[in-house]
Amino acid sequence: MSIDRRTFLYSSAIAAGAGLTANAAALSPAADVAEQATAPGGPFSHLKPMTAGITRIDVEDRKARVEKARRLMVENKIDAIILDSGTSLVYFTGISWWASERTFVAILPARGEVAYVCPKFEEGRARELVTIGSDVRTWEEHESPFRLIAQVLKDRGASRIGIEEYARFFVFDGLRQASPALQVVSASPVTIGCRVIKTPKEIALMQRAMNITIEAYRAVIPLLKPGMTSEQFSALASAAHRALGAEGSIGATFGEATASPHGSVKRRPIREGDIVLMDGGCNVDGYRSDISRTVVVGTPTKRQREIWDLVKRGQAAAFAAAKLGAACEDVDAAPRKVYAEFGFGPDYKLPGLPHRTGHGIGMDGHEWTNFVRGNKTKLAPGMCFSNEPMVVVPGEFGVRIEDCIYMTEQGARWFTTPSPAIDKPVALGRPAGRP
Secondary structure: OOOOHHHHHHHHHHHHHHOOOOOHHHOOOHHHHHHHHHOOOOOOOOOOOOOOOOOOOOHHHHHHHHHHHHHHHHHOOOOEEEEOOOHHHHHHHOOOOOOOOOOOEEEEEOOOOOEEEEEHHHHHHHHHHOOOOOEEEEEOOOOOHHHHHHHHHHHOOOOEEEEOOOOOHHHHHHHHHHOOOOEEEEOHHHHHHHHOOOOHHHHHHHHHHHHHHHHHHHHHHHHOOOOOOHHHHHHHHHHHHHHOOOEEEEEEEEHHHHHOOOOOOOOOOOOOOOEEEEEEEEEEOOEEOOEEEEEEOOOOOHHHHHHHHHHHHHHHHHHHHOOOOOEHHHHHHHHHHHHHHHOOOOOOOOOEOOOOOEEEOOOOOOEEEEEOOOOOOEOOOOOEEEEOOOEEEOOOEEEOOEEEEEEEOOEEEEOOOOOOEOOEOOOOOOOOOOO
């Protein structure tokens, strides 16, 4: 890993001043390390916000989403869908509402005006937030919100109702009791049908988030050194994201803990020769990035290089399989074939790839649809995924290189250029579009 003079002086200074040894108790608090990094002359002092000029999602975009949802409702014979607090509520209405025990829902009918049911004492705030429709119905603390929902559905002539997948059970159960004659089905053909295909504006927001996280990696990776804790590293990564204009984070696991895909509860500082597996992202106007990098502190061993290079081949194989019209499961199969030829696997057997090759990404870091066996969904323009066919070697380490892709009319494109090598984790220049 290359390191400039300013970064070297900074990391040397905090190591000496904070007593960065293998004894975690002697380490400088993570917040202090992050503050020093952003101070004048620190390694992050050159970072500038990267969010200028973004085009935000507006009410016209959300109205278009509602109209697409109406078309999908008609195709799937659903009369209305009910959105509880959560991402789909924001996606369609722009309303971010705290998910408390007090029911707030939006009702999107196939025909008729969008309606909202909310606590009476919250009506003023709700009306400030509503930009699509004007039908806001309220319930007092001693009243049932579910009778109001049932009345809205009756007013719209709706009898076959879709409930989105993250709705809480008590919302479904309360509506079922208030109106037993309703036929309740999954709203996923509508909500996922809309959200899985991103518009150019959504992809542009995701691209900005990816660019910011890559720059955060570029800033923090040179600061990795023996004695640093995961808390210190994460604090630095969050500070770098903030300096770049976004709220984000990067977690890190070291050494043998990297053999657990999502880390270990066992904590220790970095040691010379450790594999370091990092995974992080940020949020730009509601859209996410998700990028992983794996490096070695010091000189990589032959074994570390061999497994890292294998994962790079697996990631490239997944990208090559991501063709328009291909099934999502075909992308998952591609790196497994590479690993099986190496002698790992098959399937989820270790050493090998213990999880799916990738997940959908958008407003949520993980959303539908996934690169996983059995998923026969065909790849189409606008779909966005992570590409992260990790290799785990139990008792040794794990390697994950994760970059996200999006589908265009011409095929798959990278949001970010994959790592060139284990000792060059961040590529120079802009995303190339090909591995």
